[in-house]
Amino acid sequence: MTHRGWILGAVLACAPVPLVVAELGSVAAAGEQYVPQLGDIMNAAQTRHIKLYFAGKAQNWDLADYELQRLRTSLAEAAMLYEGIPVNNVTMMVEPLSAIEDAVRAKDSRRFAATVAELTEGCNTCHQSMNRSFIVIRPPTEQPFGDQSFAPPGKK
Numbered sequence: 001m002t003h004r005g006w007i008l009g010a011v012l013a014c015a016p017v018p019l020v021v022a023e024l025g026s027v028a029a030a031g032e033q034y035v036p037q038l039g040d041i042m043n044a045a046q047t048r049h050i051k052l053y054f055a056g057k058a059q060n061w062d063l064a065d066y067e068l069q070r071l072r073t074s075l076a077e078a079a080m081l082y083e084g085i086p087v088n089n090v091t092m093m094v095e096p097l098s099a100i101e102d103a104v105r106a107k108d109s110r111r112f113a114a115t116v117a118e119l120t121e122g123c124n125t126c127h128q129s130m131n132r133s134f135i136v137i138r139p140p141t142e143q144p145f146g147d148q149s150f151a152p153p154g155k156k
């Protein structure tokens, strides 16, 4: 693994990077290597950011944890595949990501909301630093995934 890969793997923890490498490896084995566009990785991150928010709001902590790990993987993937992204912009996401993880594991709604807000600021800080200040992320107001229930199973 490259030095950059090592740093990112170490800071993002929970082994998202080897997972990404494994996923990409299997695609490469089939012939062509598919490299997702950065904007597509970001759209996935956006989806996970929204789902994370609504899962936490509905206190479906298992789902929140799941979305959080997926979001982590998206950010790690962006950093691994796009070397133009400054490492600092990614490592600054590490603290809010672990703070959310703590809140999720503690099932603490108030801390969850505060830490998601902090993460969201991190999204925008990177966008601003990369001449994308027109891409502004905020906590979602409406739940756009009408076909998915965010409540814990068995609850409404």
Ligand code: HEC
Binding pocket: 038, 039, 040, 042, 043, 045, 046, 049, 071, 075, 085, 089, 090, 093, 119, 120, 122, 123, 124, 126, 127, 130, 132, 135, 137
């Ligand atoms: C380390 C830097 C960085 C971080 C952190 C980051 N982004 Fe991005 N994001 C980018 C860059 C760069 C682009 C522009 C991609 C392009 O132009 O191809 C982008 C684009 C986007 C887009 C536009 C994609 C589209 O096609 O409409 C969305 C949505 C987005 N990011 C969401 C997020 C969310 C949500 C977070 C936080 C959970 C986040 N980003 C964190 C760098 C970052």
